[in-house]
Amino acid sequence: MKTLLTNLVDDAIRRANREGLLKSETAAFTIEAPKDSAHGDAACNAALVLARFEGKPPRAIAQVIVERIERGAEFADIAIAGAGFINFKMAPEYWIGELREMAGSEGAFWRPRVGARRRVQVEFLSANPTGPLTVGHGRNAVLGDALSRLLETVGYEVTREYYFNDGGRQMKLLGESVRARYLQEMGREASLPEDGYQGEYIKDIAAGLIREHGDGLVAAVDSEVFRAEAQRTIFADILGTCKRLAIRFDVFTNENDLLKGGQVDAAIEALTARGLTVEREGALWLSSEKVGLPNQQNVVLRRSSGEPTYRTPDIAYHIAKLKRGFDQIIDVFGADHIAEHEGVIAAVKALGYDTSPIRAIIYQFVTLTRGGEKIKMSTRRATYVALDELIDEVGADAVRFFFLFRKSDSQLDFDVDLAKRQAPENPVFYVQYAHARLASVLREAAKAGFGQPLDPASVKLDLLASEELDLVKRMAAYPGLMCDAALALEPHRIAFFLLELAGEFHRYYNKPSNRIISEDRELSAARLLWAKVLKDCIASGLKVVGVEAPERM
């Protein structure tokens, strides 16, 4: 509809220009669905945009444009309203045509292929394997995955990537923590290193090593064997948690490979060769002023001990990503990493790379509440709530939906009690229930002798009333909404769409006069076809957010 109207208005403006009524040949106007449906199905602001340049009142310009629009039978009305909006109201036949298309497309209607198979990499989660995933990681994981699903749905080719540091100091510390626990279990004198990992899972890993090796590791020369075992176990645990949330990755990249491949050293050399580094107290720093960073951002590239910090591989990693030829690279991370990311991008850019394909999606923190009370979380002291525990308590669907039910840059307050409730105030339940209801109706229809699938060509869709067509309008807007959401990297819009769609359906369904299956066979057939399309639409939306679409509840 948008392109149709855009073309019509464009033509009208050009015509008016040829007739000497407008100075402009074209205008940067928009076509939008008005918030208030009384204003019609679509509104165009062309006259308002042109008013200044034309030096005429908007309504007068609107008049000139409207008179020159080639109006077909698909329009019920074209009117000028308010400050000078041109409002279009489509005829019922138009919406019936849309419904027919939805029904006949075998689902393609819900997969607008605007991405044109462009390649996108989404890097998300990227948690270092030093412990189980927390609720905070959960938001990252779900956001990255939903974004990937959304991009795929609109036709991009997506690579889901997990990057982790396995060469750094933290991993060494992890190994030493395990070693300490191991020795303690073996009755040896040992204490956890300062800032070591104190979680119970460290003891579990140590216990595993005892089962496997007995006391054979007491004399181990370094903590490497402990680190390797910890990494292996923890990684398996992380991926297990992801699997419960239906999250998977295509590519894993780690720091060690970059170090071994010499890419980290190459990055340091390149930066130094360009005079972008400074040596201070034996360490190598990125010169913040030369790469255009605020000077409070001190980026250390190489410690005085000679080993690189975690950021240097990250710079090398981003260069490698750019070289892999993605059309777009998306990094998902929490707000506490903004400064770091800026530093990395600034360095990459200073090396002459075009960083414009890189985009960041940044999310704020998550708090859990139970009965209105905040649940305390702290990663340091191991009092965090593990993501697995949250999934145990409220289920994967609720976890996913709740994480997506907020714009990523607002803080997220996860109400555990609400998420568990099987009641309409729980948005997950509400949406899933709409789907189950439709499924139930379709089962009834089968019993009543209606064949499935119904043939869109033979069903009399013109029997549908405005209430059904209002839902068709909403569905017709869905593909465009997905494209906008994908472009803005905002998967939460899909969740909100689903809630609104479900709400409109529940309202419809509750009216006794709207019984889908009645004595009137032809009307029933039309409504059933419509109901099937609606069910498919909800199912496809749920798929994008990664939530189950149940047939029964």
Next chain:
RNA sequence: GCGCUCGUAGCUCAACUGGACAGAGCAUCGGCCUUCGGAGCCGAGGGUUGGGGGUUCGAAUCCCUCCGGGCGCGCCA
């Protein structure tokens, strides 16, 4: 202190990236349905979009400035 970010109904949040009268869900109050095509629906009250200024046909949205929360500012990740 500096940088980033957020501030919208009592609470938790939307608002198609500058459009028409700022919308939902909880909570509160008042109704309808008594149903396995179950767990649903309707209505009411509630707002100077933190304050002030600016940009323009038009601002919750952009700019400036205060106020308030969050995050960051380590040879940690």
